[in-house]
Amino acid sequence: MNKVITLIAALTLSASAFAEVKVDQPYARAVPPGQPNSAAFMSLKNNSDTEISLISASSSVSKVAELHAHTNENGVMKMRQVPQITLKGNQQVELKPGGLHIMLIGLKQNLVKGETIDLRLNFSDGSSESLDISVKDVMSGMGQMKMHNGMQKKAQNQ
Numbered sequence: 532m533n534k535v536i537t538l539i540a541a542l543t544l545s546a547s548a549f550a551e552v553k554v555d556q557p558y559a560r561a562v563p564p565g566q567p568n569s570a571a572f573m574s575l576k577n578n579s580d581t582e583i584s585l586i587s588a589s590s591s592v593s594k595v596a597e598l599h600a601h602t603n604e605n606g607v608m609k610m611r612q613v614p615q616i617t618l619k620g621n622q623q624v625e626l627k628p629g630g631l632h633i634m635l636i637g638l639k640q641n642l643v644k645g646e647t648i649d650l651r652l653n654f655s656d657g658s659s660e661s662l663d664i665s666v667k668d669v670m671s672g673m674g675q676m677k678m679h680n681g682m683q684k685k686a687q688n689q
């Protein structure tokens with residue numbers, strides 16, 4: 532299936548003019564009906580010289596939004612909640628499948644590809660940003676690992 536088209540995110544950022552953190556290409560993972568959880572991803576860029584942390588998030592589509600990280604423990608990908616996602620001065624941090632993400636726990640509705648959901652980010656400097664983010668098909672961590680292995684095989688054959 533062609534995933535390229537889904538890369539064209541419908542970005543409708545309504546960031547505050549005072550926000551020091553720039554949010555780029557935010558999106559949420561489409562999940563089939565009945566799935567209790569999903570996740571949101573994006574790129575965060577700290578445009579100030581001082582450290583700012585993403586300290587919490589919320590969305591009307593889920594009961595809770597938690598900040599999560601993935602760690603690889605002996606080849607097993609594990610997910611854990613982190614208290615914050617720290618952006619050093621002028622640092623850019625990627626939230627992406629298999630890495631840092633915003634976990635949407637206790638979904639109140641289906642997340643359907645092509646739709647838009649709200650997401651609010653709260654930062655340690657007291658600023659917050661309300662985003663409308665698009666829902667896209669995202670491969671699961673498992674799918675990614677399979678693809679990775681496949682690519683390695685291909686490289687060896689060349």
Ligand SMILES: [Cu+2]
Pocket residue numbers: 570599600610611632633634
């Ligand atoms: Cu998670």
